[in-house]
Structures are given as structure tokens and as C-alpha cells.
Amino acid sequence: ETGVTQSPTHLIKTRGQQVTLRCSSQSGHNTVSWYQQALGQGPQFIFQYYREEENGRGNFPPRFSGLQFPNYSSELNVNALELDDSALYLCASSLARGSYNEQFFGPGTRLTVL
């Protein structure tokens, strides 16, 4: 196991609602990245947090926002949910930022928007 945990494991919401997903990084890791994975696709980068600051962002609208806490755990918030937001949301932690650093994934949160 990677030591990266996520909660909840499954979630069902309706359009227009808001959701918060949580991630605890592996011990010693200060960087957390969030990904959205639709069925049959590879994970799509949402954003990365390094030492409580957003360190990079993919092509996702502002209603996708995040936080990182002093213990390096992180939250992903999605406002005004749309049907297309239904996906597996993955967080990954790494020892540091930078493209050489291996990322280790949590088990994911499966979000269904009705």
C-alpha cells in the first residue's frame, strides 16, 4: 500500500450541489496532486499543492478548488456539480514537487452526479 488515503470512497450527489473530497498524503510527502479519471480515460491533472500553495493547474474551471493543510493533507472542492463531473477522483502524493518525483496514488473517490 502507498499510505495515501482518501475519503469518502463513494459519493452520490445531484446537479448543482457542492462536494468536498479529502486526501491524506504519505508520511514525509509535502506535495499532493489531484486528478479526475473518467471511464475509459487516463487521469486528467486538476491541480497540485506544494507546502500549502497551489503549484500548477490543469484545464479545469474555477469551480474546482483545493486546499492543503500544514500536515500536507488536502481537500478538493467542487461547486455547482454537473453531470460530467461524475468520475473517479484520485489524489497522489510525492516527496517534493518536480517532474522527477514519483507520485503515489490513493484509492480514489468515486463521485456520481445525478
Added chain:
Amino acid sequence: RKEVEQDPGPFNVPEGATVAFNCTYSNSASQSFFWYRQDCRKEPKLLMSVYSSGNEDGRFTAQLNRASQYISLLIRDSKLSDSATYLCVAPTSGTYKYIFGTGTRLKVLA
């Protein structure tokens, strides 16, 4: 052109066979690459990191060809347990973004 491209497969191979997947990337500045394995409805698990020309770990070998901008994954003596989707990753240099391919499905048949 997609930043990272993979043949989605599926590749159906018998047990014991050797199988190879290719992955092409468009950003010539990418310096490091990764292969992940993903089982159905599970998270990706790191299989191999590739920082220079290649890497080998048991039955798995990854090769990097910078001139042609592709990386390959070779699996020898395939096992039933190798059945999974294999994801190629080419981080964007300087921006820390992991760019994933769509994955290649492998089915090893008894």
C-alpha cells in the same frame, strides 16, 4: 496531437508470451517518464520510472527513445496476473504536470 498517446488495445496474449506497448509523447523537453499499472476500478500503481535510456525490473523492461519521442514497455513471460491497463506518463517539464496517456489494456489468456 495528444500530448501522450497510447494504443488502447486490448492486447490479448497467451500466458508465457512476450508483449510490448509503445507510448509517444509530444513535449521534447520531458525528462522523466513513468509506467503505471491500473486494475479495473482501482488506483494506478507505479510500475517503473524511466529517467535515462531505460530501466529493467524482473520481467519488465522500459526503453526510452528521445529521438523518436517514445517509450516502450516490454513484458516477458506474461502471467494471468499481468492483465490490467498500463498507463504511460510524461510529466511536462517545468510545470510539474503529470500527463497520462489513455492506457493500453492487456489481457493474458490461459
